[in-house]
Amino acid sequence: MESFFRAILSLFCFVLIVRVIELHAAKDECQPKKCNHHAIRFPFRLKEQPDHCGYSGFELSCNEENQTVLELPRNVKLFVKRINYKAQWIKLHDPVDCLPRQLPNLNLSASPFQDYRDKINGPPxxxxxxxxxxxxxxxxxxxxxxxxxxxxxxxxxxxxxxxxxxxxxxxxxxxxxxxxxxxxxxSEDMLYYQSDVQLSWSKPNCRKCEVEGKKCRLKINNSITADDTECWGKSKKQRDRPKELLATGIILGSCLLGIIPFGLYRVHHSYKAEKEGQLKIENFLEDYKALKPSRYSYADIKRITVQFKEKLGEGAYGTVFKGRLSNDVLVAVKVLNNFRATGEEFINEVGSMCRIHHVNVTRLIGFCADGNKRALVYEYMPNESLEKFIFVAKDKDRFLGWEKLQDIAMGIAKGIEYLHQGCDQQILHFDIKPHNILLDHNFIPKISDFGLAKLCSKEQSAVSMTVARGTMGYIAPEILSRNFGKASYKSDVYSFGMLLLEMVGGRKNIDVTVESTSQVYFPEWVYNCLDKGEEFGIRIESEGHAKIARKLTIVGLWCIQWYPTDRPSMKAVVQMLEAEVNSLTVPPNPFGHGDGVRTASVNIPRKPINRELEVIFE
CATH class of the missing domain: 3.30.70 (Alpha-Beta Plaits)
Known part of the structure; x- marks a missing residue:
């Protein structure tokens, strides 16, 4: 706020200085005056101005009605209609619209003016x-x-x-x-118009000064010569330059006057939000102290990661580094981005993982909440993420085998089921995808990255969401459009279904590099392969492998049904994965009719009925 007041004071001083300069200039007694709409300046002057402000015979007055009056010799008074300083002529008007009445007294020879027509028509x-x-x-x-x-x-x-x-x-x-x-x-004009007359003057000659945009005045030495006037001051162009600079300064000052408070407000708001976020996190950590997660300082985090030497990966909410604890235990340290001062991702992740103790969920070892520096410390997974194996599954050296894929799928399903039903509160992950499935040294899957997770009561079946959560390709339809229903634990089921289909097909569900355009929409391609009994992307060498592939496909297709109520729960998914493939029913085709080939077990998609679910508000 001190900077704000300093800026206001500086601007005030600037305006004050400009005003003082203007007032100083106004003290010049020969400054141009206004009478009616006429600008009175040299060679004219008003009666109240000193004699040196005008030329002899060019005295004007401003009457009570604010009319400009020129008095010619022998008491001839005429109103001024217009003065042209460059052409050096003045247009006059008789007060009673009868100029001929003053002709007997009109003696121009005794004044500095001549009839304007004399130049054209000769002597009158x-x-x-x-x-x-x-x-x-x-x-x-x-x-x-x-x-x-x-x-x-x-x-x-x-x-x-x-x-x-x-x-x-x-x-x-x-x-x-x-x-x-x-x-x-x-002149004939006086007799023809009878109310107006236009007179000119040749001396003093100020045309040159007027053309240059300078001022005209009597010479300072008062010497009476053939040319007793001189030009002075800056030209109009030179005078306009400071005005332009002043105008520019005022505009910039006004802009700064608007920008500075806005910038200060933004800084203050950001600082306030950061402080509130830190207080929110500290209160949260105080509540979770009973769960006894280890707390590290930011200096500890730098020491554990050896100054962030080895980078393992990077996600939307942070970067993961390899680290080592004092007892030589390897860990993965996720340093969160600071672009969200509220610390929502941090609270989500710690709040979720402190409640979880399951073989298929990554274990949180500790955390760092040092000011706006935040980090999470997990157990280290030497085989990294699942996506590094399934998307190169055509490479025999990296292919895990169908039995191992089935075990991994089962482990992931059990981990999600635990999140939905095994904790005191239901935990909705909202970002199930191969990148967030880590593999330990025995290739046991571990669900990780709970930055988008939400906690809610197990008795509720739906949750309200102000913004879409998740990764494109894995986001359930109801999260993007309420026409399909409300977000719930069934949204995680959809994401798991997409993950299963990717494990079977060996490629991402969004892949425009495929050879055939019929494979561009991946789930539909998988359904058609299942429907026609064709081989999937990964080579199948035995009947047992074919059964595993078919089972994973059927379960995956059940999980990605458009409407949440058509999808099974994760408990049912686990049961399906444990069952024999022959006992499973092929789900309805939600993607259209493919090329027209269908099996007897495939039903026509049903039109949705009332699918309203009770909502938990955020």
Whole structure:
């Protein structure tokens, strides 16, 4: 949390510094001002700004209605509609929409502005203002004359007539206006639009500064020369770069502001989960102290394995190393992965194996729970796992023989039966496969790896599961889909059935490297071989071996029925393995009709009936 507050403080200081810089810049008395939507800057200035902030004659004011006002000589006040600093022109508007009323007082020669049209049309035309009665308006346009609507009243028309016109014009009913001026020089736009006028200025010339994106100002030495202004400051590109950096800094700071708390939360959550996991394990081990498993420190584990020198294998939840105890007893040390801080696999394995004392289940010698370092110490199995023998069974040097395979199958079945019925609580393994069947020096099978196991009451027949457990190829259908029923001890029966079929076929049940596409779905291929009396993957040399292969196949097919209630219990499986093959019935074919060849003993698969089981919640 200290790091979090330090990061917040740093960000606050950064924002504060930026704000101070902005306020310091704001103290510049000649900074551009806003009036209405106009940005007032050099050569213009507002009245409240010092004289050096603008150029002579470019004084503006902001009235109470927030309107920008330009006052020209002889008290001509006009509203500013737009200022174009690059093109150096300003568009003005008469407050009462009648610019001609101010023409007698409008003297541009006394101001720094010129009529914008002078550049295009030359010097302005001179007009005389008349007040006429009874004149037809259409005659005015024939002589380039203009009616001044805002000054006209009913019965009298005010017109501006060009003074140098060569055309005769009936002035009998006209008199000069009382505007104290009869001849004025004015652009035609003023007479045509009568409310707006666009003026330009040539001095000061700040076009170069505007194009470069720099600021324009009076020269600091105040020397009056032909060019008494200068460009200063950074160009727009140079000014934008710090802004871009500032924006980038703010964005990165905002991201860090979001990431840091999240990261701290994750670290805190992980640390909390790890501590809770360690406390959970310590409480668990305190409860199981009566079972007297040996407890080792992590330093002991490193000493036993000689710094993890000899690796025996690796699984989903840990790596197994060969070790030696002080009394020269060989052991297998499984070092658990640390990616799950709750220690669920550790508790499952120790909790399950401390209850087990069976010849066909691996014996747990001890464990290590040293902080987040966890390991399990088992008796050493010199012949390693079953898969190293059955999947190379076509190799005569590695083939164990059909009698030995039958003994191994019987031992595994008795071990699973013990887990289901022989302990105080029912232990469901959920990961029966050849890799988890170890063989001792006499090839007696030992069930190992209880990381996915669950303990439940023997009176219950099903268990709820929040996630699927097991290895693909051995997972029962009901674990993947509730359409087949609920997970129970029958799920282990399914996995054992797949193991039996692999022992008979001599290859994995998921194998896309087979020569024939008809063998891709392994259980169906085994069923068809049994149905047609064909030889399996392993060569059979005698009738006795054929009977063993047929028995193991029939039992395996019974165990992998789709619906849990169609599968036998492990007690029934043991009885089937002890029985003669002729007394066994071929189970229904759950895989389809194969190539159409069927035996009389094979029944059509039944549609499932109500198979609801009572559920044990996790």
């Amino acid at each position: 035309q001179k007009y005389t203002i008349f007040n006429c009665s009874g004149q037809k308006l259409k005659t005015l346009y024939e002589y380039s004359s203009y009616e001044i609507h805002c000054l006209s009243v009913p019965g009298f028309v005010v017109i501006a007539f060009p003074s140098n016109s060569r055309h005769a014009f009936n002035l009998l009913n006209c008199t000069r206006t009382l505007m104290n001026i009869s001849v004025i020089a004015v």
